[in-house]
């Protein structure tokens with residue numbers, strides 16, 4: 186319950202230095218009003234003429250930032266005052282003030298307050314102090330906002346330039362990857378047309394042309410697949426990973442036979458199915474098998490194991506091929522990274538296979554790992570969440 190005396194005490198708290206008779210005069214110039222919770226006392230941008238001192242309860246001061254976000258500037262309690270701008274110069278309200286819970290205020294209208302301001306220096310001083318404090322606070326907030334925005338802009342700019350650089354590098358590499366095999370094939374074709382190649386030379390040129398054209402087809406397919414991966418959402422369905430591995434092995438049998446590589450497959454008997462995109466997953470296993478065979482130029486064994494643990498189904502592709510130099514391992518999954526010569530053997534390829542594999546596996550929420558020892562072979566493991 187607010188008594189006349191308690192109102193005066195609160196006024197004196199709001200304006201330190203104010204004497205009792207002045208506080209009494211101020212209390213009498215205004216009107217004590219009570220409001221329920223969520224009552225808007227001041228409306229941002231409106232021209233209003235009332236000054237408020239909180240006697241009881243709490244209010245929230247909010248401001249609309251960037252036309253959208255409503256920011257809470259502060260919470261005011263008994264002894265705090267607001268709405269002084271309207272009394273000093275007829276400015277629109279700079280913020281909205283809403284009661285948080287039932288609140289009692291002393292409301293003083295402009296004419297009465299102007300009179301008090303002229304007569305009472307402690308009130309004037311308190312108001313000046315408060316206004317300058319609020320202006321400083323607003324400046325600090327604006328500067329902080331600018332700082333945040335500048336940082337966001339700098340980050341966005343950096344991301345854009347990185348993307349731009351990656352795109353340019355991607356295009357340059359593709360152009361180079363296409364030009365090299367096509368230029369070589371064109372050279373051989375011209376020599377053939379001019380009748381310069383005969384017998385085994387003719388046959389060897391034909392083989393080179395076929396190999397180069399095949400490389401170009403694979404590269405274009407990989408690029409299209411990468412492009413699709415970025416544009417098309419994967420089709421997640423309950424999937425039997427064992428079946429996918431079997432299909433991939435069947436597809437690579439002939440190549441393995443020609444390369445003298447023995448293919449083995451082992452699938453855990455009660456393998457649970459997982460939610461996956463079968464087509465892309467088969468592509469991943471094919472990339473791993475393809476590399477395992479390619480990088481086993483002296484033949485050997487490539488074993489595919491499909492199993493599961495608590496939370497995941499895994500596929501392991503282990504070969505007994507040339508292995509991977511340790512320093513190349515951190516870069517293995519980057520686009521266009523490849524080694525075209527290992528241990529004196531030359532290899533073709535665009536260096537997109539493993540980057541496609543990693544992207545697909547990550548889109549499945551899984552991970553891909555590699556272990557390798559030069560001269561002994563490599564093991565790639567895909568882990569997929571069940």
Ligand code: ADP
Pocket residue numbers: 472476477480504506507508509517522523524525533534535536537538539540563
């Ligand atoms: P590529 O088309 O060149 O095979 P990948 O992205 O599939 O491209 O592989 C990148 C590089 O990783 C290869 O050039 C090779 O150096 C290395 N690599 C991948 N798999 C194997 C493997 N099973 N054995 C040895 N090296 C491998």
